[in-house]
Amino acid sequence: MTERKEAAGVTSETVAVRFQRVARHFGEVRAVDAVDLDIRAGEFFAMLGPSGSGKTTCLRLIAGFEQPDAGHIEIFGETVEGVPAYRRNVNTVFQDYALFPHMTVLDNVAYALRIRGLGKAARHDRARQALALVRLEGYDDRRPVQLSGGQRQRVALARALVGEPKVLLLDEPLGALDLKLREQMQVELKELQQRLGITFVFVTHDQSEALSMSDRLAVFNEGRIMQIGTPEEIYEAPRNRFVAGFVGSSNVLEPAVAETLCGTRGLVSLRPERIALLAPGAAVPDDCIVAEGRVASLQFHGATRRLAVAAAGTTLLVMLSSAQATPPRAGEAVRLAWPRAAMHAMDPS
Amino acid sequence: MRSRTQRAPLGLKLAAAAGLAFLHLPLLLIFLYAFTTEEKSYQFPPPGLTAKWFAVAWGRDDIWQALSLSVQVAAISTLIAMLLGTLAAGAVARSRFFGRETVSLLIILPIALPGIITGIALRSAFSLAEIPFSFWTIVLGHATFCVVVVYNNAVARLRRASGSLIEASMDLGADGFQTFRLVILPNMATALLAGGMLAFALSFDEVIVTTFTAGQQSTLPIWMLTELVRPRQRPVTNVVAVFVIAVTFIPILAAYYLTREGQHSGGEGK
Amino acid sequence: MADAALTAQAVEGGAVERGGGPLRRLSDVLVTRPRLLLVILLAPPLLWLGVVYLGSLFALLLQSFFSIDEFSGLIQYEFTLKTYGELLQPANLDIIIRTVTMAAAVTLASAAIAFPIAYYAARYARGRWKALFYLAVMLPLWSSYLVRVYSWKLILAKEGILNWLFAELHLTWLLDAVLAVPVIGGPSLSISYIGTFLVFLYIWLPFMILPIQASLERVPSSLIEASGDLGATPRQAFTTVILPLALPGIVAGSIFTFSLTLGDYIIPQIVGSSRLFIGQAVYTHQGTAGNIPLAAAFTVVPIVIMAFYLWGARKLGAFNAL
Numbered sequence: 001m002t003e004r005k006e007a008a009g010v011t012s013e014t015v016a017v018r019f020q021r022v023a024r025h026f027g028e029v030r031a032v033d034a035v036d037l038d039i040r041a042g043e044f045f046a047m048l049g050p051s052g053s054g055k056t057t058c059l060r061l062i063a064g065f066e067q068p069d070a071g072h073i074e075i076f077g078e079t080v081e082g083v084p085a086y087r088r089n090v091n092t093v094f095q096d097y098a099l100f101p102h103m104t105v106l107d108n109v110a111y112a113l114r115i116r117g118l119g120k121a122a123r124h125d126r127a128r129q130a131l132a133l134v135r136l137e138g139y140d141d142r143r144p145v146q147l148s149g150g151q152r153q154r155v156a157l158a159r160a161l162v163g164e165p166k167v168l169l170l171d172e173p174l175g176a177l178d179l180k181l182r183e184q185m186q187v188e189l190k191e192l193q194q195r196l197g198i199t200f201v202f203v204t205h206d207q208s209e210a211l212s213m214s215d216r217l218a219v220f221n222e223g224r225i226m227q228i229g230t231p232e233e234i235y236e237a238p239r240n241r242f243v244a245g246f247v248g249s250s251n252v253l254e255p256a257v258a259e260t261l262c263g264t265r266g267l268v269s270l271r272p273e274r275i276a277l278l279a280p281g282a283a284v285p286d287d288c289i290v291a292e293g294r295v296a297s298l299q300f301h302g303a304t305r306r307l308a309v310a311a312a313g314t315t316l317l318v319m320l321s322s323a324q325a326t327p328p329r330a331g332e333a334v335r336l337a338w339p340r341a342a343m344h345a346m347d348p349s
Numbered sequence: 350m351r352s353r354t355q356r357a358p359l360g361l362k363l364a365a366a367a368g369l370a371f372l373h374l375p376l377l378l379i380f381l382y383a384f385t386t387e388e389k390s391y392q393f394p395p396p397g398l399t400a401k402w403f404a405v406a407w408g409r410d411d412i413w414q415a416l417s418l419s420v421q422v423a424a425i426s427t428l429i430a431m432l433l434g435t436l437a438a439g440a441v442a443r444s445r446f447f448g449r450e451t452v453s454l455l456i457i458l459p460i461a462l463p464g465i466i467t468g469i470a471l472r473s474a475f476s477l478a479e480i481p482f483s484f485w486t487i488v489l490g491h492a493t494f495c496v497v498v499v500y501n502n503a504v505a506r507l508r509r510a511s512g513s514l515i516e517a518s519m520d521l522g523a524d525g526f527q528t529f530r531l532v533i534l535p536n537m538a539t540a541l542l543a544g545g546m547l548a549f550a551l552s553f554d555e556v557i558v559t560t561f562t563a564g565q566q567s568t569l570p571i572w573m574l575t576e577l578v579r580p581r582q583r584p585v586t587n588v589v590a591v592f593v594i595a596v597t598f599i600p601i602l603a604a605y606y607l608t609r610e611g612q613h614s615g616g617e618g619k
Numbered sequence: 620m621a622d623a624a625l626t627a628q629a630v631e632g633g634a635v636e637r638g639g640g641p642l643r644r645l646s647d648v649l650v651t652r653p654r655l656l657l658v659i660l661l662a663p664p665l666l667w668l669g670v671v672y673l674g675s676l677f678a679l680l681l682q683s684f685f686s687i688d689e690f691s692g693l694i695q696y697e698f699t700l701k702t703y704g705e706l707l708q709p710a711n712l713d714i715i716i717r718t719v720t721m722a723a724a725v726t727l728a729s730a731a732i733a734f735p736i737a738y739y740a741a742r743y744a745r746g747r748w749k750a751l752f753y754l755a756v757m758l759p760l761w762s763s764y765l766v767r768v769y770s771w772k773l774i775l776a777k778e779g780i781l782n783w784l785f786a787e788l789h790l791t792w793l794l795d796a797v798l799a800v801p802v803i804g805g806p807s808l809s810i811s812y813i814g815t816f817l818v819f820l821y822i823w824l825p826f827m828i829l830p831i832q833a834s835l836e837r838v839p840s841s842l843i844e845a846s847g848d849l850g851a852t853p854r855q856a857f858t859t860v861i862l863p864l865a866l867p868g869i870v871a872g873s874i875f876t877f878s879l880t881l882g883d884y885i886i887p888q889i890v891g892s893s894r895l896f897i898g899q900a901v902y903t904h905q906g907t908a909g910n911i912p913l914a915a916a917f918t919v920v921p922i923v924i925m926a927f928y929l930w931g932a933r934k935l936g937a938f939n940a941l
Binding site: 356357361362364365368369371372373375376378379382390391392393394432433434436437439440444446452455456458459461462463464465466467469470471472473474475477489492493496519522524525526547550551553554556557570573574577578586590593594597598601602605 | 636639642643645646647649650653654656657660661663664665667668669671672673674675676678679682732733735736738739740742743752753754755756757758759761762763764765766767768769770771772773774776778779780782783821824825828878879881882883884885888889898901902905911914915918921922925
Binding site: 064065084085086090091092094095096099100101102112115116159160163 | 511513514516517518519520521522524527531532536
């Protein structure tokens with residue numbers, strides 16, 4: 001069993017956004033409660049959590065739409081408490097896109113440059129380049145109301161990028177898109193970020209989105225960060241019960257059960273796909289834990305099969321590839337085995 | 350509550366049609382009476398038809414003066430009402446603050462209370478403060494109850510508009526004033542225009558409060574009131590009536606088309 | 620050129636903009652202090668309304684607690700309830716009762732006439748017809764009050780269209796019979812309560828139609844279909860489902876008709892007998908008589924009545940229909 005340390009936030013890279021004990025209250029509600037965070041320059045950083053967990057509020061604190069009640073925020077080393085949004089070189093892609101309905105697509109995209117005082121020819125030129133970047137050339141004279149959801153999203157993206165912000169914030173931008181379009185945009189956004197090298201901060205409640213797109217992510221719950229790390233770290237070694245349950249599904253072994261099974265102390269997480277079914281009579285591989293149980297239920301999920309197995313005084317979730325021959329049936333006795341290294345200690349809840 | 354399949358029962362249709370006719374026939378009658386040759390009474394059917402009263406009305410100085418005063422009062426009252434109404438709408442539409450409902454109530458009050466109360470209140474206040482009745486006392490009264498019309502339109506539009514537009518504008522570098530000029534105002538323009546037109550129509554037509562706050566001046570409605578009580582040339586009054594209908598017709602239609610996007614036929618009352 | 624221009628590397632040029640012109644810096648203050656902005660926005664309208672309107676209302680109310688000296692005709696600035704006592708004199712009480720009764724009658728009648736129109740518009744009118752209905756109701760509402768009152772003077776005149784119509788239909792005897800009814804009748808239509816009633820009804824009708832239509836439109840048609848599905852006849856569906864849901868709209872409309880009738884002084888003056896309504900009483904008392912305290916006391920009556928009415932209407936949910 002391994003224990004993972006938090007990936008050290010300090011490297012030789014520059015810190016794009018730093019939160020130090022930042023708090024934001026709305027009356028009684030602590031939307032953000034003593035959050036510490038370092039986002040590195042050039043990374044694709046995701047903020048993941050259920051609604052009301054504080055991730056959007058943190059985003060708004062970076063953008064400047066909210067001011068912290070306590071703590072300290074820096075963007076590329078500069079203090080930003082008290083600095084209004086329009087003075088920050090940080091741009092946002094809004095959840096509802098917030099395109100200006102009374103302007104054409106080109107004028108929408110060129111807006112930031114117009115505010116800066118760029119001449120019409122120059123700013124239209126750069127706006128067209130931004131539109132080309134999001135693959136929306138030729139849409140200059142359309143109005144937002146004439147565009148589809150996906151197109152509006154690209155315009156919002158181009159508009160936010162044209163001013164060359166130091167940090168780009170994305171507030172659940174893919175939420176309104178249908179599945180296929182969403183998957184396509186996920187790939188495009190990732191490619192864009194890698195090409196441009198701008199720091200992206202991406203808020204989402206969809207954990208598969210966060211895992212697939214981000215370089216590092218933070219899991220939020222009730223105004224606090226539960227864990228920060230790379231997607232692999234978060235998935236493989238969830239630090240507490242919440243992360244284990246929110247990111248993917250996991251078996252959470254209570255201390256008593258863990259003690260019985262493998263003599264470890266404390267709460268343990270074990271991912272369902274790490275558990276294998278031992279054929280009757282097969283030898284136990286090295287360094288594995290074995291448990292005997294009975295299949296309580298079996299569900300077919302296309303690529304995988306999910307079993308609930310009553311074993312070791314608890315119910316274990318097992319995920320098998322459907323390619324495996326002869327799946328067991330409900331009520332059958334089975335033998336489960338998993339590597340000791342697949343179990344991770346979690347903080348006591 | 351749309352009925353998807355049924356057709357309306359005949360009785361209902363007749364009743365509705367009769368009701369609408371009841372609303373509009375009197376106006377049509379006035380139109381007819383503007384052409385009658387009979388000068389001394391309201392005889393029906395009219396003995397003859399002529400268009401000469403239009404020329405007569407054109408020549409009457411007192412009508413022109415009253416008209417000119419009405420237009421000036423309406424114009425200035427509308428401007429003041431637009432300014433105050435927009436400011437109030439900006440405050441109320443987007444923020445929650447203590448006393449918000451009281452502010453709304455206060456703005457509605459001048460038009461909610463019967464005109465005679467507003468009129469007499471203003472009149473006694475003016476005489477107490479020893480302000481002579483003049484053009485400006487009329488404007489003071491009119492602007493006060495016109496504010497609510499602009500306010501309602503502005504608030505309705507602001508509520509419908511996405512709040513994130515303002516944030517988006519600021520996010521992209523525009524400060525408060527730039528955001529107001531480039532984003533807020535263009536989105537509100539048609540609502541403000543509609544409110545202004547309704548305010549103009551309201552002020553142009555107002556008679557109750559005006560009789561209390563005017564000195565010797567006559568706005569067009571006051572002129573009409575005097576004619577009603579002591580008629581000089583009845584058909585001329587009818588001509589003016591026709592003119593007034595036409596003049597208030599246009600702003601109402603325009604205001605309707607301006608605010609039509611997203612409006613349900615529940616509509617806004619006076 | 621695209622990528623290179625859009626790539627932001629390390630910190631060249633700050634993340635935070637400093638300086639800027641005076642407007643920008645003023646905006647800093649207003650944006651970071653939303654309360655200050657609120658105060659600046661609210662101050663002009665509140666000052667205007669507070670001083671001009673509330674101030675004069677208060678002054679009026681104050682006056683109702685003064686009294687007028689009968690002999691000198693001058694106002695005595697001493698607190699007294701004598702003026703309110705005068706309201707209880709039979710003549711004045713008559714005025715109040717007359718006005719309230721008229722207001723009630725007008726309200727009931729306009730509800731009855733407005734309902735079919737509103738019902739049709741809400742339930743059966745579609746698309747273009749709906750817009751037409753809306754305009755057909757709005758236009759009289761917004762067009763000149765005085766002109767519309769005037770039109771009824773034409774209609775009700777002895778030589779006017781209504782009498783002519785009755786004559787043509789040989790129903791003049793009917794008209795005379797109606798006019799002979801005590802109290803509400805009179806020498807002619809334009810000098811009788813019936814005439815006044817008709818004009819009030821006509822003028823305030825749009826105020827009743829619109830709220831009823833609004834609340835009817837909020838009734839989902841699935842409710843009506845559900846009641847039919849559960850066995851209700853159309854009439855039962857009407858009385859048990861539609862009418863109760865339309866009630867807030869009716870009450871909302873009645874607020875307008877009732878309050879407007881209470882305060883009106885022009886209509887009774889143009890079409891009606893010489894017996895006074897509250898509005899006219901206020902007008903005459905503050906006029907040449909200079910009896911402002913009594914006029915003020917009279918104005919308090921509709922305010923108090925409407926306060927009770929509004930309180931009751933709120934309980935019935937009328938404010939949601941406005």
